[in-house]
Amino acid sequence: MTEKWIAGIDLGGTTTKLAFINENGDIVHKWEIDTDNSEKGKNILKNISDSIDQKLERLNKEKEILLGIGIGVPGAVDLKKGIIYEAVNLGWEDNLPVVQALGELTGLPVAIDNDANCAALGEMWKGAGQGAKDLLCVTLGTGVGGGVIVNKQIVHGVKGAAGEIGHITVIPENGSPCNCGKTGCLETVASATGISRIATENLHTYKNDSRMKDIFAKQGRLSAKDVFDCANENDQLAKKIVDQVAFYLGLTLANIGNSLNPEKIVIGGGVSKAGDTLLAPISSYFRKFAFSTVAQSTSLHLATLGNDAGVIGAAWLIKSK
């Protein structure tokens, strides 16, 4: 039997990741192109279609090798209509009919979902969530995103806002402002930006020595990575901040765990590169705050696919059809 591929696309605000993925979920080829946001993003889909054609030609493959195109997009999606409600980062007009337009450009079946949901599906198919039917995936990056999977299907909710874990309120009173317009969201304390902010604020009030003070004096800023590096060097203030971040994440994941009792919770995104320095205290708070059955049966894991999760999950959209 001839091998078939799926094109997986992870459409980002500045870069679009593309990959050809076989039916086992293995990446056969992957590459990137710039995302052209000019003129309300009118070239974005054309560029994707052209890039796929060029790649196939270079590989000396016919278009027939492709079963379809799965695409993850940075915005809430109406699955039935195949449109993005809004994608501010792309400059796209609202309600753009992505599935129809990309289907006409390529002549291939197209499936779409939100990028955080695609990352969750990727981790389910080939990453840390492999084998789990019920899965929660949380992405700690510049912001905090999430994907909820029940019975191998992404939960979208009535208006595509399921999985907005970053905007769960963890500080109900006097929390910091969030980009979403609320205050005290998980994103304000557990994103890379949030961790950097908390660390910087604490520098000014902390009376003892801290390696973070030296770094801040030298760089003029503190990154989330600086905080974790210092914590690994046993810096007391850094350890206190990591503990605080882990408290909010462990509490939130336990509370979602009590609602869904997923088999696995997968933590990904740039911040998760902190590894066990972050996972261990999150797991500890998770077990403290979760209902006993949930604490025993839901397990926490670091994501394993890194930046490939999006394209692999996008391909799953076609594979699972």
Added chain:
Amino acid sequence: MTEKWIAGIDLGGTTTKLAFINENGDIVHKWEIDTDNSEKGKNILKNISDSIDQKLERLNKEKEILLGIGIGVPGAVDLKKGIIYEAVNLGWEDNLPVVQALGELTGLPVAIDNDANCAALGEMWKGAGQGAKDLLCVTLGTGVGGGVIVNKQIVHGVKGAAGEIGHITVIPENGSPCNCGKTGCLETVASATGISRIATENLHTYKNDSRMKDIFAKQGRLSAKDVFDCANENDQLAKKIVDQVAFYLGLTLANIGNSLNPEKIVIGGGVSKAGDTLLAPISSYFRKFAFSTVAQSTSLHLATLGNDAGVIGAAWLIKSK
């Protein structure tokens, strides 16, 4: 075509509710029997089977009118095996094969789920959640229970603990002890028991007059209903307590809402009889704490089926097969 019925059973610790329900979800006949907990509950299923037979005989109907039996049970359920993990209130032994045993006794197809999940399905089929595919149901009674429905299916999770909303931690530090072994659970502040406790504690420290002080002096106790009644009479302390309860409920439902973005959230159980006195402030806090899309698209409702939700939802288990 001959009308067909489904037997819906809501098995409680002291009373078992039974009903014959037609395929439209309307109750044709309903009745109750005592739950016999003696001898490790060995008579429970036999009593149910006998009671169904007697009722059919009295109605002059053949057993063939029944499509099957749906049963809601007070404990976590393993759906695949058709067993209850444990049902402390029934005195039943663990891992009892309910589906098989009741099937053999009656010769009918049997379907099982947890009682809170059946109540959620009932509200989805014929109650406040009618028409919604994605639904969250929260039951405020002696405890706080919940049922999560995604795509018309109950979410069970890996070990049946999905929907344990009552044990979401709302007071992470110095909360009151909960029956589950943790502290600061939603159940400690939003169940009938919790509301009564908070009110009583507040009496001692409140310096002004309150009608609740008079009631407590007369009765020696304060019920959740007393608190709502006093709030309706504009008692300031009672209003403060209702506001506090609504704060915790609105915050919790908003946070679950951000994970699932259900079409409807239905609030039932004895405490929900407070009606708009409770629903209005919950809705207000919900909109404050929910992500904007969720605040706009997820709506809150009072349950409408009362004690019938359980038997109707149990019948749905057969209807939906």
